[in-house]
Amino acid sequence: MKSDIEIAREAKLKKISEIAKEIGIDEEYIEPYGKFIAKVNLNFLKKISERKDGKLILVTAITPTPAGEGKTTTSIGLSMALNKLGKKSIVTLREPSLGPVFGIKGGAAGGGYSQVLPMENINLHFTGDIHAISSAHNLISAVIDSHIKFGNELKINPAKVFWKRTMDMNDRALRQIVVGLGGNTNGLPREDGFIITAASEIMAILCLAKDLKDLKERLGNIVLAESFDKKLIKVRDLKIEGALTVLLKDAIKPNLVQTIENTPAFIHGGPFANIAHGTNSIISTKMALKLADYVVTEAGFAADLGAEKYLDFVTQVANFNVNAVVLVATIKALKYHGGVNKNDLSKENVDAMLKGMDNLKTHIENLKLYNVPVVVALNVFPTDTENELKAFSNNCNAPHAFLRAFQMGSEGAIDLAKLVTENISETPHTPIVNFNMSIEEKLETLATKIYRAKKVIYTDKAKSKLKFLKRHGFENLPVIVAKTQSSISDDPKKINAPKNYDFTIRDFELSAGAGFVVALAGEIMRMPGLSKIPNATNIDIDEDGNIIGLS
């Protein structure tokens, strides 16, 4: 099969103004970035705000394995297939981060015959949203250190600055650093570090903000540091929430692109799915819901992380209703959960696959707690055997379809699309976590119902941080659990369907601007590193501007 970039280059793209016109966005609201990408002015959302929402389909997956699952290609393929069935459908996705593009993972614009285009631009600087977030984030840091240097009126304790710097790069050398060296001219030395921009609270904020006013409010609420007299220092105390909002004035506008089959796609925002909520911006999904019959959106990592956060948190903030969930699985991944070594996943092994289906079943059971229809998409690989596929069908206790969107585009997703349209719920889904519960109640609910733990254990550090949160009035914030994506539990080694274990909360972090508390149930990497031979060494461009090595 051809490489992603070869397939992408052969596609015939429509001008983005045409794509916009087809979904009813007037020319005056379109701000083009090149011929094939546009931002949509937020005034358009105001104009169409009274329209009825389309149906929202959430794409999620079983617990990820080294074999991959293909959520993004599924989302793109499903949306293209819905369009082929004569439905108006828009897919809304997250923006790729540059770090992984040059690191190990490559791009995030789908793959094969289910891509969003122009993939080169989407995978590179795109419309500059992530750069804008980096600038806003780092302006805060520069102002903090400058404030400390020039008299420190707010009495910021340099040892209690929670706000790290950021860069959209896989750069492990920046994880832990000392800044402000070189004497008084350069300020005061203190420990600091960089996180990747996707992990910035500003990324989460941008994806949750309803409009410019809400954005500014949330930015002002960010808690940065503690003062020597134990007060919390917010962005608002530095008086720069206006400047930050100015830096984000274009980043807040949804990005419109097209799929390889010229159907519309919004690619906007990309927060992590462990320390944040892991899905594209509320604004872009809201806009899509006003324009389409079906909106297909994707949540990061597996269902216990991305889908849980979407169904419990994002939908309550955004006032969305999810009408169906598509749960992606692969035969290979099921075999991995069934105990097969990652080098043997191409060999037929029906028994292991059946064993690994416990992971799938757990996610299905979990999702049904939300009173939402679940459709399973089995993403078919060339190595899957007839026996395996048949055994899967016979043992899958939910409506399911075989998917070949990577190899065939919409044609490979037609069965799934039909199945989804037949399984759309008309009644609202029901979150299992109520915003009014205490932090502990929320965690108890998630740990026992979703993560299948016996009980929640809090380390001393977590207990002390919980007191801190309560003292400062944050005891009723929504809770975002940061845990491994490799297991339903808090232990990456527990594959398949762990249960009856102790779920340990090690620490809490406050994202007061985004409006949630992060409960840390594991080591979470906020700044990835490059591999020994990074993907950057494979990427090149010729004299005419043709790129190779991007995928």
Place this chain on the structure above:
Amino acid sequence: MKSDIEIAREAKLKKISEIAKEIGIDEEYIEPYGKFIAKVNLNFLKKISERKDGKLILVTAITPTPAGEGKTTTSIGLSMALNKLGKKSIVTLREPSLGPVFGIKGGAAGGGYSQVLPMENINLHFTGDIHAISSAHNLISAVIDSHIKFGNELKINPAKVFWKRTMDMNDRALRQIVVGLGGNTNGLPREDGFIITAASEIMAILCLAKDLKDLKERLGNIVLAESFDKKLIKVRDLKIEGALTVLLKDAIKPNLVQTIENTPAFIHGGPFANIAHGTNSIISTKMALKLADYVVTEAGFAADLGAEKYLDFVTQVANFNVNAVVLVATIKALKYHGGVNKNDLSKENVDAMLKGMDNLKTHIENLKLYNVPVVVALNVFPTDTENELKAFSNNCNAPHAFLRAFQMGSEGAIDLAKLVTENISETPHTPIVNFNMSIEEKLETLATKIYRAKKVIYTDKAKSKLKFLKRHGFENLPVIVAKTQSSISDDPKKINAPKNYDFTIRDFELSAGAGFVVALAGEIMRMPGLSKIPNATNIDIDEDGNIIGLS
């Protein structure tokens, strides 16, 4: 008078496609960024490469003082006035950096009635060029540290990494840092620092590159570090020059905008004028020369820095010919050079002004060494008195015009425009520095002829670095002098017209990718800081997206 942003908001902008059409750029070569900004595809430059060049007018200034001079408003006003006179004129300028926008200086899109628009976007992320440069720059750093961690095949000496990291921010706490702390997972600790992106060698390279191929070649040539066995490590050794070029594939394309009077402007690239050559990209000026009768371009800082580098270096690299130089002066600045305290510059003082005219005369004499006509633009301020203006006219030994472009736009620059058209040279200007001279010969020429020094002194460090450069075969690279902009000499305290002093070279730095050696004749700030109350605290935006506080 209204604020810059108020004036900007009242302007009626034409669509950028119209501006492009008026100067003959076909629709197919235009890549819009919103409605009023476009990048021009480099294939267009190929297509028109056989056309004859228009006339090139270089705008420079006397030695800067706290009073300011107004080079950018002069350049914009002059180009608008040339258009008003029925000439086809394009102004080519540098891109503003975000650091100063949020720091102390504010934006760099002109001012008053001589602005380039949309000033908000130009002063913020614009088309993302500077962000792209930051990404490319920092990818190199990440790969260096990753290479060292994973076995260090190239034997890079961590204590001899010349390549610092970069950020487009005024952030003094990042000037001197230690990275790689936290144990083996995070790599090896070493000293490092951040420079502002405008000071990155990649910024200089982007502005000197002729096309994608030349860009990749120059990026590959960057010297990053020394190995334990004293070899120089280049970007090419890391095999990432292709990935860097990919990151810069759009940044290399000129940005087309318009002035407040709807005349065309290219704003592209923005290297420092001390440690680099200080002017917009060669590609954008080349494109402008193929499209206009007159191209007005600006060089950074005063004539001894920006104009010297333009006339001696940029034009030889680009094969440009400068047909006239406009030297900007103000009565206030002349009084400052004449010894008046900065708080008294609004008071009439003809004698001080006449004394300060020695600075102007020195720059005029210097420029005449290049066999290029010099026209003086006296940028008139409301506080200038009749007596002062009359005395200026009587004592200025070069053609001169009074300029009121800030207050009146093109109307205020008509006299200057007429004078410039009458003083266009048809013969090539003659550089005073020959690329074949040795580094010492080049410095001797500049120090004695331009900086008016008695002789050049080299510190021991400079002598040793000179040997290093010769050992590695760089003895014939062009020389870029990095010195204070506040004096013609190497001492910022020596205002007006210093002479017969010792010009001291403290150190050299190699910019092998950009293709020059930097001779350091002073402390050069590569990472500015914020002031106690940064401009960021003045900037705000309302619910409808109207910005205040940008200038």
